[in-house]
Amino acid sequence: MESLKRAWLWFDDRTGLGSALGPVIKHPVPPNSASWFYVFGSATLFAFMLQVATGVALAFMYVPSAGEAYQSLQYITDQTTFGRIVRGMHNWGASAMILLVGVHMVRVYLTASYKYPREMHWISGVVLWALVVIMAFSGQVIRWDQTAVWSTIVASEQAGRIPFIGQWVAQFLIGGETIGGATLSRMFAYHVFIVPALLFIFIGLHLYLVIKNGISEFPKAGKPVDPKTYREEYEALVKKKGIPFWPDAAWRDMVFGFIVITTILLIALIIGPPALGPPPNPANIDALPVPDWYFVFYFAFLALMPPQMETYLMVFGPLLVGALLFFLPFISNKGERSPLRRPWAVAIVALTIASISGLWAIGITSPWSPHFDAKPLTVEIIGADSGPIYRGGMDFNEKGCLYCHTISGHGGLRGPDLTYIGDRLSPDELTWRIMNGGLNMPGFGGTLTNEELGDLVVFLKSRTKQNQEASSLGGD
């Protein structure tokens, strides 16, 4: 122990690191900032450190080649020592980062810590948030399976809607005109070199600013920020009542960080990494490229936005959100900080969380997608084993109706539930709707024979509450 201490003293004497860093980590902070509300930024940093460590470990085993990455992922998951856990931690660590960055941003917004003199803290934070989102997406892509391939195409198609340069941006993302050997190599370069380098730079700037301007004090209602006097008041506060960041405030960061890291490890151990889909063959089209959970709300947004406006929403929507976040401190950098005096801020956060949650809930069920794996209607549900009702029921199974409409619990959700359609529409109305379609339904006038159409109408007309009840009684 004594020799270790001597070694450290020698090292510190020659490098001056102790005297340079000591005051930094022990700098005084406002006592009320030593709060459990202030632990999310450091927890994000801990999660990032885990991502770096697990990412480097994965890079020892992963082959960033379009033709071999999939096999290397299988190898990492199934054959290497601890590879499954490392992949799992990297995956769930990404989820943790997205979640923690979001919570940290909400806390900073609600306590208005972005106001004078911390505008650049917020702006560098918004850049970090954008970089984390890019890391999350590029990470999903270099999990090089079928979903990754189709997700890349979907992202490129969105980029393609950018006016004038869309085609170029799309082909830049794909690495050419088609998915191929160049696609993964480029995505790998973004994920492990370019974006992490930017992350390191902006994390450095973010932390430097926290030291330079100090951690914001927890806001008090009725005590607005006045740029003319704020710095003096803050300095007086930390001089008079400040406590050293290390360890008086930092212990909470360490406790929460420990909980976060342990949770990620436990989930990696218990659930493991996400299962790989089929191989990344663009000719295999039995795919439904649903993104990881944190992007599902955006997947739903893409499906639900009005087609007439979708190009504008797709291109300018994210730009607008990014710009609003980026320029927030310029919209308001003084005045009240307490959420008790900023009801609109609370309402905006509540609305954002409600919107994302709502879109997420819809995205999970994806009612707009045809259910290709819907269970066909059975003879019992159809209520006949011969005749026009039976034939109509079979046509309902075979002509694709089932993928979008539900009858008695079988089928898709895109169109209306037709379990009791016979009570609502007449045979003429049914015929007209089947022939011509409407809203999101294609017209079948050109594909059905007269007999098929007649059978379908008879079958649908038989879907009445009375018939269902009679048949369930008969079944009993």
Place this chain on the structure above:
Amino acid sequence: MNEKTKTSEDCSRRQFFTHISYTLGGLAALMVGIPIVGSVLAPIVKKPKPIWRPVGELKTFTVGDIVKVSFIDSSPLPWAGVTAETAAWLHRKGEDEFTCFSVNCAHLGCPVRWVAGARLFMCPCHGGVYYEDGTVAAGPPPRGLYDYPVRINNGQVEILTSPIPITTV
């Protein structure tokens, strides 16, 4: 050097050193930057030459049927593996008449499936639906399915390799 001893000559010398340092730094960055950025941007400038790829003998396709065909991209890189493959929907409309649609939905590029019973192409992602002639039947696609040039050559049906269709504004 303090303010009192500073002369206009010193200032101009200092300005000269400042300017030469900036210029040399900028020039060096530009010289090495051109090949670095150029190599990264090359894929959006360099276009591979389309190639006619055979997808099967003429007699193997039934008139009226729409089937999925797979073929290799125009210039697969040696390490592309299965990613060099691509697919298209081939429709034999008559003895010598074919149309070939991209598998990519014109909405956001997801793979459309041919539902033979309904004679519709359906997209699993956001509910785009197309008739068998590729026109939009329902859902959000802003246009019909893209098509590939197709020809018959020495008894073989051939498709001209094409870029992934990107719907632009």
